[in-house]
Amino acid sequence: MMTEQAHMSDLAIPPGEYLEEVLEEMGVSQAELARRMGRPPQAINEILKGEKAITPETALQLEQVVGVPAYFWSNLEASYRLVLAKKVDEQKAEGEVEVASSYPYLELSKLGLVEKTRNTICKVKELRRFFGVSSLFNIGEVKEYSPAFRQVEKDSMSHEALAAWLRAGHIVASGKNTKDFNAERLNDCLSDIKSLTFETDPNILIENLGKLLASCGVALVLIPHFPKTYTTGATFWVDKKKAVIMMSLRGSWSDIFWFSLMHEIGHILLHDKRATFLENGQSDPQYLKQEKEADLFAQKTLIPAKEYNEFLSKHDFSASSIESFSKKIGIFPGVVTGRLQFDGLLPHTVHHHRIRFKWKKA
Template sequence: MITKVIQTENQYHAYLEEIQMLISLGSSLNSEQKDKLELLSVLIETYENTKYPVESPNPIDAILFRMSEKGLKQADLVQYFGTSSRVSEVLGGKRPLTVQMIRALSIGLGISADVLIGLSMPNTAVTNNAIDWSKFPIKEMAKRGWLSNLMGKTKTSAEDVIRNYILDAGLQFGAASFRKTLVGAAESPTTRYALYAWLARVIQKARNKKSSLGIFDREKLSANFLRELAQLSWSVSGPLLAVEYLENHGIAVIIEPHLKGTLLDGAALKDLDGTPIIGLTLRHDRLDNFWFTLLHEVAHIWKHVDKDDAFLDDLDASSDDRREAEANRLSREAFIPRLIWKRSDAFISPSKESIDKLSRELKIHPAIIAGRLRRETGNFQHFNDLVGHGLVKNMFLITSTESDA
């Protein structure tokens, strides 16, 4: 059959079937068949660009999804792309898929050739979007050891190092911005790059915990669940018990100090496979801040987080987002139900004695009550000796270098 420019849908589908047949031959393709495969790919691409101007599904999405599904890293793709640098360039949208790559990916990873054929040109929106790689805090990231597995390789630019770091966490870039949408008061144009770097680190650390996590069941999250978590604060080792409690229920909890310039207390998100993750910075080394932040993020996991959102919270800042308001309300109710709070001596006539009395009745740490009083009155010098200064970071062995970051 003579290969011609595609004029009809029947001809288009016939060429697709022929490509599938050629790809299925694998390494047994002769030079004539390889040329035929490449020619058909060009013809199909030209036809699709003309006939279907709406952007087709992105093959890079399919590759990244299969990587996540099979637990593969970029290094595992070298056998399909030839070199590690080609893997980075293709996933970053800087190099097109070749016929050989399409064939290898289709056979090796089981990705349909329909997804890969004709869709392999670099995503110009991605390649040309205004990503300023210099804004990533690469020096601080390197100092913390985040890039140890990526740096030190010959001919690797800072841009490639950061790109690989972000891609490895599944935070690949989309047409307008990062795929993961940041929600919350901590995000701003000046902090966005640092927050994505921090978020990637949290995701990577959470993946190292997955084998030890329990099974996550969202149906088990409830007001009673939050209440049980809140009452763990009654124990001297409450923060450690809380992390264990959450991880037994399939929620990874990561302690990672914030990067310089960011005002971040905590985060709630899901990994590509649906694993819920809570990140805590311990920016304020106080028990009241730890407990309120933790329950706030659990409330987000319960009510708000989906696969595309990451909630990044600066709990010192006000927010008009109804989801933030709901997370605040659920957290407050879990510690001190509103009706009890308004009728308590701690609220009506605050004192160390009334705070201690209410903490015993509710089986929660007095730091939580003191912290609520400070926030509601706006007097952050009040009950300064009750909020648990310096009692959290040491539990999690946060080093001075990290805590100063």
């Protein structure tokens, strides 16, 4: 009966403490137990003190000598050692409280990705679970998050916040259903995607755009901008069959949204599936080359170069001229205005046809 109660208890009982009780009931001394088991007396003494663990071999010997099943000793030992390990882990968690404060816990809790709590140790454990790491100090070494720690756009950038933003995107993307990725279909859908630039209701836009991209094997993920991330978009792959375009909805101008989106599509169609692309920041020559390629792809896809050059040659950038040109190439006129501003041909105080999206708050 005593064995069953101890086995069912949630309390971690030191195996040696219980073994002492068994020996006392049997009237067997430590020295006698050592002789019956063929073990040195010192080894038995260390087991009783909890200094030496009960191995599977020892558990079998105890079963044969004292009649308590081997699985009981093994389970009791495992439970006890696990509790000791948890105590050590608690101490380690205390050492991670400071680094945990670098992560945007409030934003993650608002998205339902971590539990709401004020307890600092609980925050550490929740962040470990969120990132899938045993220590917050390991995050920078994980391939999935390492791109966030290479960004160098601003000194005030929070690499931790950017890593959290990326992780949130991975979690949301994993839950989205898409067709298997098909580059040919994505290319064929570019004209349909461009036609959505005329949709001025961002909620309808995102719904239709998400469906269109999902049919090509691309998951569209919208995660609000986290403080100090300074990133409008990212591209990565969940696996070989699902690409992900992640948008932060930073800012509200529709033309910036469309350029960023096409930029990310450019990465998907042109570049390595093993890479994670974050807009802005890295100074690596290869990365900068790929960024320029994605920029060029976005520019040419939204506004074909030949038609754009012909439009520029007329030197008429009035609202009516922009509208007429946009109809000709099938793009929302605000996108043309944004391009002219970017090229320095229109002042940033002139906003012909440009609109701001009013995104739903998360």
